[in-house]
Amino acid sequence: MNIGEAAAATGVTAKMIRHYEAIGLIHEAGRTGSGYRTYGPKDLATLTFIRRARDLGFSIAQIRDLLALWQDRGRASADVKRIAATHIEELTAKMRQLQEMVMTLQHLSANCQGDDRPDCPILDRLATGDDAGGCH
Amino acid sequence: MNIGEAAAATGVTAKMIRHYEAIGLIHEAGRTGSGYRTYGPKDLATLTFIRRARDLGFSIAQIRDLLALWQDRGRASADVKRIAATHIEELTAKMRQLQEMVMTLQHLSANCQGDDRPDCPILDRLATGDDAGGCH
DNA sequence: GCTTGACCTTGACATCATGGGAAGGTGCAC
DNA sequence: GTGCACCTTCCCATGATGTCAAGGTCAAGC
Numbered sequence: 045m046n047i048g049e050a051a052a053a054t055g056v057t058a059k060m061i062r063h064y065e066a067i068g069l070i071h072e073a074g075r076t077g078s079g080y081r082t083y084g085p086k087d088l089a090t091l092t093f094i095r096r097a098r099d100l101g102f103s104i105a106q107i108r109d110l111l112a113l114w115q116d117r118g119r120a121s122a123d124v125k126r127i128a129a130t131h132i133e134e135l136t137a138k139m140r141q142l143q144e145m146v147m148t149l150q151h152l153s154a155n156c157q158g159d160d161r162p163d164c165p166i167l168d169r170l171a172t173g174d175d176a177g178g179c180h
Numbered sequence: 181m182n183i184g185e186a187a188a189a190t191g192v193t194a195k196m197i198r199h200y201e202a203i204g205l206i207h208e209a210g211r212t213g214s215g216y217r218t219y220g221p222k223d224l225a226t227l228t229f230i231r232r233a234r235d236l237g238f239s240i241a242q243i244r245d246l247l248a249l250w251q252d253r254g255r256a257s258a259d260v261k262r263i264a265a266t267h268i269e270e271l272t273a274k275m276r277q278l279q280e281m282v283m284t285l286q287h288l289s290a291n292c293q294g295d296d297r298p299d300c301p302i303l304d305r306l307a308t309g310d311d312a313g314g315c316h
Numbered sequence: 317g318c319t320t321g322a323c324c325t326t327g328a329c330a331t332c333a334t335g336g337g338a339a340g341g342t343g344c345a346c
Numbered sequence: 347g348t349g350c351a352c353c354t355t356c357c358c359a360t361g362a363t364g365t366c367a368a369g370g371t372c373a374a375g376c
Contacts, residue, residue: 048323058324060363078371080324089307096306101281104361114303121300125292128302132285139278145237146271149264156261164257166264167250170232171225184352194353195335214342216353240333 047073050083054091061091069094069108102131151175183209186219190227197227205230205244238267287311 051058061081064070070090073081083091093114097107106127113119113127155165155176165176187194197217200206206226209217219227229250233243242263249255249263291301291312301312 093306100285117298119298120296121292121298122294124300124302125289125294128285128289132282135278135282139275142271142275146268149236149268153261153264156257158258158261160256162253162255162257164260166260170229
């Protein structure tokens with residue numbers, strides 16, 4: 045199986061497969077006589093694992109650790125759970141940040157007429173830091 | 181006022197001030213005879229505006245537009261509101277993504293013993309796509 | 317056997333906003 | 347006149363991914 049087929053089978057682009065190999069996230073693929081990379085079932089499983097982890101937002105560094113644990117039969121599930129917990133915290137922290145931005149923007153937007161006139165509490169807020177429709 | 185003072189006064193690093201100038205987000209700063217950049221009150225206001233917009237998660241491209249509107253006395257507040265609305269949508273879309281990740285991870289994590297044993301639904305999910313503690 | 321088109325190879329560069337550092341010039345206080 | 351803090355430009359790095367270019371390879375059709 046060459047890289048294009050592996051990409052189609054796992055949902056990881058050929059480009060990223062090469063990249064993951066270059067940064068040492070996955071082993072170097074086998075090669076045909078003419079230099080084409082070849083992939084077996086084990087490689088596909090690893091790539092699929094990586095894609096699922098990326099879909100859950102894990103960083104490459106975290107995936108590196110997860111892969112190591114996955115391949116370690118003597119692992120403790122506590123180690124995996126800790127990585128997940130850390131990641132959940134990172135995600136919720138980001139969510140809170142976004143939430144704050146959204147709430148501020150919605151508040152400002154609600155006070156903006158959105159008409160032909162130039163007066164705009166959104167710009168006022170950015171320019172002065174003051175909130176015309178302040179509520180506390 | 182030179183770049184270091186401007187940075188301290190606005191909360192934008194000197195590095196970023198130079199960068200914003202290089203990409204044309206702000207006008208080229210005046211220079212002293214020896215080449216030091218100089219900043220006046222107007223420049224500080226612009227930089228502060230940019231920092232507040234960044235704090236609200238606006239992209240440089242969006243800030244470019246906001247700055248143009250800010251400096252356009254004939255603007256329609258509707259234009260500003262539209263940019264904000266677009267941005268709110270982007271932010272909420274990201275939040276939804278994060279939310280989904282978090283929910284999945286919390287679910288998997290809840291089913292993980294987190295002890296010395298290797299069995300782990302988190303790894304199982306990444307490896308097989310199956311959910312041991314499936315609920316639907 | 318030759319052409320064609322799809323695929324592979326490496327490598328360089330772009331994104332986005334930001335940080336780090338090197339090498340050298342400037343300003344000011346002691 | 348020395349030292350230190352600041353300034354200048356320029357280059358490189360991040361993280362994950364995309365794009366493009368120039369060239370090699372494979373398989374099918376003629």
